[in-house]
Amino acid sequence: MGSDNARIGRPRSEQARQSILHAADDLLVDVGYAAMTMKGIAERAGVGRQTLYRWWTTKAEILLEATIDDLLEELTTPAEPDPVEDLSTYLRALGRFLLDDPAGLAYRALVGEAQHDPAVRDLVRTADPLGTSARAVLDRVRRTAPAMPDPALCTAHLVGPVVYQVLTAQTALPDTELRAHVTDLVARWSTATGSA
Amino acid sequence: MGSDNARIGRPRSEQARQSILHAADDLLVDVGYAAMTMKGIAERAGVGRQTLYRWWTTKAEILLEATIDDLLEELTTPAEPDPVEDLSTYLRALGRFLLDDPAGLAYRALVGEAQHDPAVRDLVRTADPLGTSARAVLDRVRRTAPAMPDPALCTAHLVGPVVYQVLTAQTALPDTELRAHVTDLVARWSTATGSA
DNA sequence: GTACAAACGAGGCATTAAGCCTCGTAAGTC
DNA sequence: GACTTACGAGGCTTAATGCCTCGTTTGTAC
Numbered sequence: 001m002g003s004d005n006a007r008i009g010r011p012r013s014e015q016a017r018q019s020i021l022h023a024a025d026d027l028l029v030d031v032g033y034a035a036m037t038m039k040g041i042a043e044r045a046g047v048g049r050q051t052l053y054r055w056w057t058t059k060a061e062i063l064l065e066a067t068i069d070d071l072l073e074e075l076t077t078p079a080e081p082d083p084v085e086d087l088s089t090y091l092r093a094l095g096r097f098l099l100d101d102p103a104g105l106a107y108r109a110l111v112g113e114a115q116h117d118p119a120v121r122d123l124v125r126t127a128d129p130l131g132t133s134a135r136a137v138l139d140r141v142r143r144t145a146p147a148m149p150d151p152a153l154c155t156a157h158l159v160g161p162v163v164y165q166v167l168t169a170q171t172a173l174p175d176t177e178l179r180a181h182v183t184d185l186v187a188r189w190s191t192a193t194g195s196a
Numbered sequence: 197m198g199s200d201n202a203r204i205g206r207p208r209s210e211q212a213r214q215s216i217l218h219a220a221d222d223l224l225v226d227v228g229y230a231a232m233t234m235k236g237i238a239e240r241a242g243v244g245r246q247t248l249y250r251w252w253t254t255k256a257e258i259l260l261e262a263t264i265d266d267l268l269e270e271l272t273t274p275a276e277p278d279p280v281e282d283l284s285t286y287l288r289a290l291g292r293f294l295l296d297d298p299a300g301l302a303y304r305a306l307v308g309e310a311q312h313d314p315a316v317r318d319l320v321r322t323a324d325p326l327g328t329s330a331r332a333v334l335d336r337v338r339r340t341a342p343a344m345p346d347p348a349l350c351t352a353h354l355v356g357p358v359v360y361q362v363l364t365a366q367t368a369l370p371d372t373e374l375r376a377h378v379t380d381l382v383a384r385w386s387t388a389t390g391s392a
Numbered sequence: 393g394t395a396c397a398a399a400c401g402a403g404g405c406a407t408t409a410a411g412c413c414t415c416g417t418a419a420g421t422c
Numbered sequence: 423g424a425c426t427t428a429c430g431a432g433g434c435t436t437a438a439t440g441c442c443t444c445g446t447t448t449g450t451a452c
Contacts (some may be wrong), residue, residue, distance in 0.1 A: 002254040012399055034312040037438060043426075048401040053440065069333060108311045108314050111363060115308025116230040125365060152365065153373050167307060167363075169348070188264030208419075208428055233409060244430040249411065 011047075011055055011089050019045040020052065021066035028063060029102050033109035036063075060113050060120040063106050068129050070103035075133035083141045087158065088175075090137045094130075095162050095172035108167065115180040130163075145189035167174060205252055207243075215241040217250065225298050226257060229305035232259075256309050256316040259302050266299040266323050272327035279337045283354065283378040284371075286333045290326075291358050291368035304363065326359075327351050332359035341385035353381060 011017045022044035027036045036059055056062045068085040078129050080086040096102040107130065114121040134155040138148070148154055161181060165173050173181075198235055207213045217240035223232045232255055238245045252258045270293050276282040295301040303326065310317040330351040359376060361369050369377075 016400085024347065032314075038440085039438060040295045042401095048219065048403085049440085049443090051400065052403090054399080081223025086370060115304045115363065116228065118228075121366070128364075130364070148412085149373065153369065156357045156361040156365075156369060157373070157377060160360035162356070163363075164356035164359050165352040167311065168324075168326070169208035170317070173349065173352060177353070183355060184314055184384055189374060194215075212429090234411085236407060238430095244414090245411085246431090247429065252427080336448085392429090 002104055003102075008178065011051060016045070016047055020047060020062065024059065024062045024066045025045060026107070028106055028109065033059075033063075033113070056130070058117070058120065060110055060117070061123060062129060064123060066109055067103040067106040068127060070101075071097075071107060071129045072133055074101055074103060079140050082095060083144050083186050084179065084182050086137060087186065088179050089161055090134070091159070091173075091178050091182065092175070094159060095166065095178075098163065098166040099170070101142070111167070130159065134159055141186070141189070145186060147191060148189040151178065154185075158182075200355060205251065207247060212241070213242055216243060216258065220255065220258045221298060221302070222264045224302055224305065229255075229259075229309070239249040256306055256312070256313070257319060260306055260319060263299040264323060266297075267293075267303060267325045268313070268329055270299060271326070273333065275336050276334055279340050279382050280375065280378050282336060283382065284334060284375050285307060286330070287355070287358055287369075288371065288380065291362065291374075294359065294362040295366070295368055305329065307363070327354065330355055337382070339386070343384060343387060344385040348384075349383075350356050354378075 022039065023041050024036070026191065027040055027044060031040070038052050038059055039049060041059065041062065041128070042052050052062070073091075075093060077086075077090045077093050080089060098108060109125050114124045124147075131152065135151050138151055138154050138158070142148055162173055162178075164172055197209070216237065219237050220232070223236055223240060228237075233247060234248050234255055237255065237258065238248050247257050248258070251289060252261075271286075273282075273286045273289050276285060290360060306316065306320050310320045327348065334344070334347055334350050334354070344350055358369055358374075361367055
């Protein structure tokens with residue numbers, strides 16, 4: 001599908017760009033990722049197909065650009081003094097986001113496509129919107145949790161269960177489980193170590 | 197793509213079926229999931245395309261059937277007396293499996309496709325091979341961990357971080373992190389409760 | 393304001409896979 | 423040995439991809 005040549009720049013008209021990104025977003029919600037086509041995006045946006053191919057290589061690229069701002073905004077939760085509360089709030093928001101929000105649907109579709117297409121894998125890994133949002137929360141917690149390891153590992157431990165549950169079961173984890181999970185993590189990160 | 201009509205039964209010749217399943221498996225490794233086609237599978241297996249459409253609806257269905265046995269076998273780890281050791285061994289095997297094993301590659305591709313196609317989502321959720329394998333290990337641990345909640349939740353907590361890390365970063369979690377994670381889980385499941 | 397160049401909408405094109413259809417053939421059953 | 427069902431082969435319609443060429447518009451240089 002996608003070749004190697006990367007497009008640089010943007011459409012001349014910012015309004016056209018917004019039309020395209022909105023068209024992609026709407027199409028995803030309307031027909032799903034599989035039935036979403038470059039042709040369909042172009043038609044819904046009222047632009048020529050070549051305009052799409054000029055600035056983007058795949059529908060995944062368009063979709064990521066269309067949703068990344070919403071994604072980062074939705075996953076920015078207010079700081080709370082208690083670390084457990086802070087992280088729980090974040091995970092609750094994450095679960096809701098992945099299940100119900102259009103941008104969450106887009107993120108799931110992109111992670112899915114990343115399993116099929118190496119170019120999309122690199123794209124999502126580089127943007128890493130979920131990791132970025134998690135890092136923001138984890139940085140707040142770090143003051144009270146000196147034993148926190150590498151942020152990437154923390155992120156995986158923190159969000160892994162939630163993401164796994166949504167990807168495989170289309171379900172959110174119950175609140176009590178979320179709290180227990182976060183409590184364990186904070187305890188381990190606060191004291192010297194939690195294992196052998 | 198996939199309609200609603202479910203195929204029942206199998207090819208008349210078991211040998212033909214094996215050829216098809218092997219062809220699907222090989223094709224996945226050779227060209228990746230995206231470039232894998234029904235046409236390609238049929239040609240490599242030396243069967244007519246209609247034979248594929250007669251018994252399966254999508255390449256995902258073929259792939260799942262082709263790899264589910266390997267998958268369950270690879271993720272069956274020997275019992276160990278210490279629960280922490282038992283679960284750690286399982287998670288280590290899971291990480292290796294998802295990263296390196298052809299059946300692990302297939303599982304990732306299927307989870308990816310499940311984000312695009314509701315039919316595949318149901319298919320994978322019903323088969324739930326990873327959940328099945330995790331349950332086997334968790335059942336062994338249950339004796340020493342009376343406070344374990346719903347197996348589905350336990351599975352999400354146990355394997356979530358590992359799966360997330362592989363899906364998003366194509367990386368395994370380090371051994372020390374795995375142990376710390378498992379230690380926390382076992383501690384919580386052993387005592388009355390780990391949260392408020 | 394006029395000239396120029398780049399991007400644009402439109403749509404034609406070759407290529408390819410999906411999924412259905414119909415052939416004639418090869419198995420298994422009674 | 424007749425009947426039935428699956429089979430391989432491949433033709434077909436439809437539709438998306440990604441490239442191409444047409445005018446035409448639009449923003450900039452003079």
